[in-house]
Amino acid sequence: MWSFETDPDFQQELDWIDQFVRNEVEPLDHVLGSQWNIHDPEFQRLVRPLQKQVQERGLWACHLGPELGGKGYGQLKLALMNEKFGRSRFGPIVFGSQAPDTGNAEILAHYGTPEQKKRFLDPLLDNEIVSCFTMTEPQGGADPLVLEASAVREGDEWVINGEKWFASNARFASFFIIMAVTDPDASPYRRMSMFIVPADTPGIEIVRNYGFYGEPEDTHAHLRWTNVRVPAENMLGEQGDAFVVAQVRLGGGRMHHAMRTLAQATRAFDMMCERAVSRFTKGEQLAKKQMVQEKIADSWVELRQFRLLILETAWLLDQGHDYKATRKNIAAVKTVMPRILNDIAARALQIHGSLGISHDMPFAEWIINSFHVGLADGPTEVHKVTVAREVLKEVQPAKGPFPDYLKSEQTRRAREKFGLKGEE
Numbered sequence: 001m002w003s004f005e006t007d008p009d010f011q012q013e014l015d016w017i018d019q020f021v022r023n024e025v026e027p028l029d030h031v032l033g034s035q036w037n038i039h040d041p042e043f044q045r046l047v048r049p050l051q052k053q054v055q056e057r058g059l060w061a062c063h064l065g066p067e068l069g070g071k072g073y074g075q076l077k078l079a080l081m082n083e084k085f086g087r088s089r090f091g092p093i094v095f096g097s098q099a100p101d102t103g104n105a106e107i108l109a110h111y112g113t114p115e116q117k118k119r120f121l122d123p124l125l126d127n128e129i130v131s132c133f134t135m136t137e138p139q140g141g142a143d144p145l146v147l148e149a150s151a152v153r154e155g156d157e158w159v160i161n162g163e164k165w166f167a168s169n170a171r172f173a174s175f176f177i178i179m180a181v182t183d184p185d186a187s188p189y190r191r192m193s194m195f196i197v198p199a200d201t202p203g204i205e206i207v208r209n210y211g212f213y214g215e216p217e218d219t220h221a222h223l224r225w226t227n228v229r230v231p232a233e234n235m236l237g238e239q240g241d242a243f244v245v246a247q248v249r250l251g252g253g254r255m256h257h258a259m260r261t262l263a264q265a266t267r268a269f270d271m272m273c274e275r276a277v278s279r280f281t282k283g284e285q286l287a288k289k290q291m292v293q294e295k296i297a298d299s300w301v302e303l304r305q306f307r308l309l310i311l312e313t314a315w316l317l318d319q320g321h322d323y324k325a326t327r328k329n330i331a332a333v334k335t336v337m338p339r340i341l342n343d344i345a346a347r348a349l350q351i352h353g354s355l356g357i358s359h360d361m362p363f364a365e366w367i368i369n370s371f372h373v374g375l376a377d378g379p380t381e382v383h384k385v386t387v388a389r390e391v392l393k394e395v396q397p398a399k400g401p402f403p404d405y406l407k408s409e410q411t412r413r414a415r416e417k418f419g420l421k422g423e424e
């Protein structure tokens with residue numbers, strides 16, 4: 001069964017989300033600071049009532065399974081929803097679906113003890129608190145072999161020491177999920193374990209917060225951990241399991257992120273189109289120039305291709321394929337995402353001319369954001385390697401020096417198959 005249709009009931013919900021985001025949520029992007037600064041009085045005043053409306057509509061934290069009070073929507077529906085609220089910086093948090101809290105909630109739900117769930121998961125799901133996931137270190141992020149922050153067992157506690165880097169929202173987080181080396185001599189992907197650490201634990205210091213162009217506040221922390229003690233039961237999953245646990249937070253989350261990026265690229269595309277039919281040069285619309293048409297055609301095709309790849313991947317996940325089985329697709333989505341946003345935002349900027357480059361247009365922010373999505377969660381190059389490795393896994397080498405698909409060889413076999421005699 002193969003269908004590209006959305007069922008009418010769910011389409012109604014998507015239409016509601018679309019209007020709600022455009023009319024109520026998008027304006028927040030222009031007046032509020034970080035969307036994780038949940039204790040800001042203006043956040044309380046402006047965002048909380050919108051979250052309440054989403055809850056009343058039954059669309060809150062839809063990524064959750066029914067056992068956690070969610071609707072148990074599959075990845076396909078979640079992807080379509082993210083495409084709607086990805087238009088706005090505040091969209092995800094108004095719908096209770098903001099990273100990294102969604103991924104952190106998933107691993108807490110899978111691996112947390114009942115006490116941990118009560119203390120960390122429940123308030124996280126209600127957005128009473130926000131969280132931080134910290135793996136990357138100052139000396140490198142793409143290569144897990146260079147990570148050094150360590151956790152050493154002392155009696156009933158683990159003692160964590162080290163430095164972490166670009167830990168998003170650390171300054172607002174009530175707790176951290178940290179990856180630390182517990183077994184330095186184990187194989188590369190068995191060296192690290194994961195821990196839940198309350199943010200007020202002594203020994204955690206924010207050395208400095210870093211930001212990037214377009215962000216309203218600097219929220220990515222360089223952290224120093226000095227003799228930070230956590231009870232042994234704060235380990236998430238088994239010792240050495242950090243990478244196994246981490247996989248749980250990546251599968252669906254990457255699809256949501258991709259659809260939100262698609263939404264941003266679509267906004268750039270819409271602006272490009274409007275400008276093309278509004279601006280005149282040498283006596284005719286920009287839209288009449290072939291090189292402008294090429295930009296519009298290429299952008300439209302790329303958006304549709306990207307959308308189909310994401311939806312196919314979400315559909316595969318819904319068919320019960322796990323992270324391993326869909327790794328190639330998920331990595332492929334991750335590699336396309338930055339290029340689509342970068343290319344389409346850059347074309348939109350170009351078509352807007354000098355206005356496009358100005359602070360009054362969002363294009364430069366979106367171009368920087370394309371680098372954000374190409375780095376966070378691992379750089380594009382690493383994901384391309386995954387795609388190629390997965391593709392090549394299934395491929396057998398040729399038996400001899402010449403490939404089996406030589407035309408002359410195929411013709412010889414075909415003639416033999418059909419019993420044809422005479423000249424070849």
Ligand SMILES: Cc1cc2nc3c(=O)[nH]c(=O)nc-3n(C[C@H](O)[C@H](O)[C@H](O)COP(=O)(O)OP(=O)(O)OC[C@H]3O[C@@H](n4cnc5c(N)ncnc54)[C@H](O)[C@@H]3O)c2cc1C
Nearest residue numbers: 133134135136140141142166167168375376377378379381
């Ligand atoms: C906006 C943002 C938010 C982030 N939030 C978090 C967070 O909350 N928690 C967290 O732990 N981390 C976070 N990160 C860090 C992110 O995971 C790392 O930036 C990423 O893994 C790359 O690590 P790095 O920055 O150290 O780059 P490096 O590892 O130094 O790599 C630099 C560059 O080298 C190239 N490269 C690296 N490896 C390869 C390879 N195998 N083949 C070819 N080229 C390669 C790529 O071009 C790469 O961009 C965030 C990053 C960004 C940009």
